[in-house]
Amino acid sequence: MARRSKVVADFDAAVAGIPDGSTIAIGGFAMPGVPFNLVAALLRQGAKRLTCIANTTGGAHKPRMPDIGMLVENGQVAKVICSFTAGTRASDVLPFTPYYERGEVEAEIVPQGTLAERLRAAGAGIPAFYTPTAVGTELAEGRETRMINGREVLLEYALPVDVAFIRAYQADEAGNLRFRRSQRNFNPLMAMAAKLVIAEVEEPILPAGAIDPDDVHTPGILVQRLVKIPPPPEGLWPVKREAR
Amino acid sequence: MARRSKVVADFDAAVAGIPDGSTIAIGGFAMPGVPFNLVAALLRQGAKRLTCIANTTGGAHKPRMPDIGMLVENGQVAKVICSFTAGTRASDVLPFTPYYERGEVEAEIVPQGTLAERLRAAGAGIPAFYTPTAVGTELAEGRETRMINGREVLLEYALPVDVAFIRAYQADEAGNLRFRRSQRNFNPLMAMAAKLVIAEVEEPILPAGAIDPDDVHTPGILVQRLVKIPPPPEGLWPVKREAR
Amino acid sequence: MPWSRPQMAERLAREFQDGWIVNLGVGMPTLIADVPFGDREITYHSENGVIGYGPVAAPGQEDLQLVNASGQNVTLLPGAAIVHHADSFALIRGGRMDVTVMGAYEAAANGDFANWKVKGAKGGGIGGAMDLAASAKRVYLMLEHRTRDGTPRLMARCSLPITARGVVTLVVTELGLFAPTGEAFAVRDLAPGVTLDEVRAATACPVTE
């Protein structure tokens, strides 16, 4: 097996060719594992009418890092699919909120575990599954439920993705990825769900074979493009959130 | 958090108390990852009317290692759930086969990927899911299918397990497990699906914290009992299959 | 005298049993992580796949790649493990959480509760709340007994969109510890000096001893 490198030169090359109308999943949970640099590159790249999938639209905390809210402000987003379409405090006003309230952007709110499972299902060729989550709530109104083993469960469909933006700790040239600590979060699932997986990587990219096969978190056959994150200020890295 | 060890003294202690009528999942694929020692202990322990879940019933290759076929021969098994209820060659006769043909043991044949996914679903609180696998075959006759995105898919139910027998490479006292190479196979899924997880472990059991949290394959909160495999001949270890 | 928030946390944590896996929600419930458990072995799970986390890191010692579900830079205890989000919620939906402790806007005597959407809002913040509420073995809530304008948060039926139906096990407020019984809240404990009449006056449904 001849092995070709998946490394691309920079973030602009990494996001090149993403068409208008794409569904883009963006990894991360709070600060860890968010592909800030790829989001920043997508702001420059300018693709429009995007559907963006992530845990949140971002912008509730300082300092603000590149987020879906910025893509919204930049006129690039048609719809978001998130487990938060408002902040965790009733008093939070997210940058995304006024656009949503004016009807300029659509939003689908999905329980976090259902969001994770719908992404995995898309990657796993499972077109739909049943879950007890959200039964009896506003989210289940008018939707299909059934009784299984005496419990009412809700039908949920797979959530396929065109492009996944991933942030990883280590990668080899074959695209095998490792995540550090809670950086893992949604990233491996979005890699499963997507047709095109682009990873920004913190450590220097290793030759194929440098990661023990037992220690790979996301297999390289799922990953198409890798880009090394330069040191700050050129590259964006997690910073401590300001207290509030 | 005070941390108590999950290590038990020997294989007999590891399988103590498994009641008649239990559903037992047994890890492994070919030679790697099969908990030979726990199966041998269950032969001594003698629980009856068991439902046994594994990839195969075993016994197609030499040397023969402890397998479901031996539990069948020992009168302990009511039913098997496997992806093979015959050998991979038409000429193979498994030790299990005459019992099955005489109707002394029931068998449910399940495609391998569906078996893996049904185990995961049980562990993941997903009571049922749809899959394209087996649609249009004898296995789907009389069962519920539906069209999703223009494709006919089959409803499959979670497969919950009472006890999982696991073979791991490394463990710490908190029950965190690592597998080596293709030893992983069904083991992590059976650990997810089971109420009681018993692992035989190849390496000396490590203190809690000795496995980096990023490198854990099966989290310790799923595992209740650990037992170190002694060196041969006391402990059973994989051997090379004879050519045939 | 009503309980302080740390006292509420301490009182609720007294209910935890040895060996429990515990998920702590955003806000008030994070105070429970500071409660000492002595001989009881308690393992904290966080939605983002962190199993076995410990106290918040000391200032300057934060690992910026490690947060709990509240976004706090926590530490890891020996025996910790990291999994991805789907495996993390597999543990939740799979019934491995002995208890989930959440904040809430409203708790109802029928066991419903509401914590994801405020009145008149177009969006909401669900996070992992619906998954946890549907599948944890026990759902404990921590909330102030009344809103800032004095409206009771404990009531017969929720007025806000609910997070799950009939799942609440215990509710702690600054006034006491309560269990929903269908049509009422039963008092399990009262803060020192708080009377049953005071609780009844602050609650929008029957309160039983």
Next chain:
Amino acid sequence: MPWSRPQMAERLAREFQDGWIVNLGVGMPTLIADVPFGDREITYHSENGVIGYGPVAAPGQEDLQLVNASGQNVTLLPGAAIVHHADSFALIRGGRMDVTVMGAYEAAANGDFANWKVKGAKGGGIGGAMDLAASAKRVYLMLEHRTRDGTPRLMARCSLPITARGVVTLVVTELGLFAPTGEAFAVRDLAPGVTLDEVRAATACPVTE
């Protein structure tokens, strides 16, 4: 002269394109792992979660904790990764296999095939065949054109219980390479010296050029 089994493997492997992920079934298809691919990058996947395996280990060099789906002690190539069975079949059902190559008892002109249950048997051996057949982008079969008693294995409709409906892309036998077209098999290639008439005589349905 009909092709030998290694020649059948070589002929089928010529169809593989650069960058493909390939799953090889038990039996004859394992011979493909010995075919050199030159500049074409081919990655082998095995049902038990091995991605990127290489040749069978030399005698005495076997890693007893590493097998492919046929139970052979294989080696790993640089860039290999190991996943568990559910993640492995996620790759299969998720459509990541560019081709699966399987042995079969019967192949039908309508694209059905049978490889898990023999006539009159109570049990069967499915393994990963139904998952692979349902979801791989292409299904290639390797089989002998006739049974030992001379009965054709290529036919209009399968007589044995099928593994999947209408999925077969290509069939290689010792006589040639064929594609099912609905009511016939179209010849894509013939072994040297084998004639169309010989193929037709050995096949239980129409064969087209």
